[in-house]
Amino acid sequence: MIAVEAASVPRPHAIKRCVRELGHERVLFATDATMEGCVGKVLSADLTSEQREDIFWRNFQRILDRRTA
Amino acid sequence: MIIDVNAFLGHYPFRQLRNNSAAAFVAHLDRNGIDRAVVSSLHAVFYRDAHRGNEELFAETRAHASRLIPVATVNPKYVGWERDLAECVEQWKMKVVTLLPEHHGYSLADAQGRAALAKIAEYGLPVLLTQRLEDRRQRHAFDRAEDLQLNAVLEAAQAYPRLKFMLVNWAGLDGKRLVDAGIKGRCLIDLARLQVVFRKDVPKLIETLGVEAIAFGSHAPFDYIGGSLVKLANIETLRPADYEAIAWRNAARFLDLP
Numbered sequence: 001m002i003a004v005e006a007a008s009v010p011r012p013h014a015i016k017r018c019v020r021e022l023g024h025e026r027v028l029f030a031t032d033a034t035m036e037g038c039v040g041k042v043l044s045a046d047l048t049s050e051q052r053e054d055i056f057w058r059n060f061q062r063i064l065d066r067r068t069a
Numbered sequence: 070m071i072i073d074v075n076a077f078l079g080h081y082p083f084r085q086l087r088n089n090s091a092a093a094f095v096a097h098l099d100r101n102g103i104d105r106a107v108v109s110s111l112h113a114v115f116y117r118d119a120h121r122g123n124e125e126l127f128a129e130t131r132a133h134a135s136r137l138i139p140v141a142t143v144n145p146k147y148v149g150w151e152r153d154l155a156e157c158v159e160q161w162k163m164k165v166v167t168l169l170p171e172h173h174g175y176s177l178a179d180a181q182g183r184a185a186l187a188k189i190a191e192y193g194l195p196v197l198l199t200q201r202l203e204d205r206r207q208r209h210a211f212d213r214a215e216d217l218q219l220n221a222v223l224e225a226a227q228a229y230p231r232l233k234f235m236l237v238n239w240a241g242l243d244g245k246r247l248v249d250a251g252i253k254g255r256c257l258i259d260l261a262r263l264q265v266v267f268r269k270d271v272p273k274l275i276e277t278l279g280v281e282a283i284a285f286g287s288h289a290p291f292d293y294i295g296g297s298l299v300k301l302a303n304i305e306t307l308r309p310a311d312y313e314a315i316a317w318r319n320a321a322r323f324l325d326l327p
């Protein structure tokens with residue numbers, strides 16, 4: 001699986017583009033130590049609340065669940 | 070209510086910006102729950118004659134006067150700048166003046182810089198100083214303006230003891246040095262590049278300068294507004310009155326907004 005993380009994607013519209021090109025289940029949340037900027041970036045992206053929840057935590061939780069299964 | 074004290078209209082020569090016309094920016098503010106914004110002209114930064122940018126900004130913001138607060142831009146190296154500033158202040162009633170020494174090729178300490186600061190002080194208006202417009206990473210090769218240095222601001226604060234300072238898009242501000250320069254009580258600092266959660270920049274500045282020194286700012290349309298909204302929501306142990314002060318009351322008082 002290839003995933004991108006939100007800290008390395010510069011702007012909200014680029015996150016939207018990742019979601020469009022890769023699918024929202026392949027985008028992971030990260031901060032690179034700039035918490036507010038990265039939370040704000042995901043909140044500012046034109047996404048559904050379900051997509052945001054997946055990016056903030058569910059996608060990575062699924063990866064963890066697969067490893068422990 | 071939220072007032073954004075750090076925003077721009079117009080094109081930037083080195084990067085495409087979105088929502089950068091007055092109408093589009095007001096719609097952008099609506100989408101983000103922002104009521105009003107203090108907007109500077111990017112064209113005034115890059116036109117040979119900055120005042121042409123002031124004229125455009127005034128014309129464009131007139132239709133949105135209840136939402137957009139235009140900033141006058143002065144280039145004291147350009148002939149007739151005093152007359153242009155007078156038009157901005159006396160005729161168009163602009164409430165804040167910005168200087169961009171790194172883009173216009175002078176320093177706050179040289180003859181041009183001192184003349185501009187003295188004139189702004191004479192009008193009793195705040196001077197708005199942006200540390201940087203663009204992220205230094207991945208800049209265009211021609212985009213060479215250096216960051217404005219804090220020392221230059223501190224020296225100006227000492228030289229003009231009644232001048233008010235709006236410091237926007239700054240990082241690395243040392244509250245103690247600002248206090249030592251006598252700027253406490255006459256500065257407004259926006260949180261666009263300050264951290265709240267990890268580095269605690271904003272709580273530290275509140276400790277040294279008081280909550281009245283902090284205001285909401287986004288640096289839109291260079292930056293997205295969401296980051297600053299998250300900061301506002303995460304300022305720990307903030308009393309409701311302090312939240313309101315940062316969200317809008319400090320800006321309204323500092324700029325004497327109706």
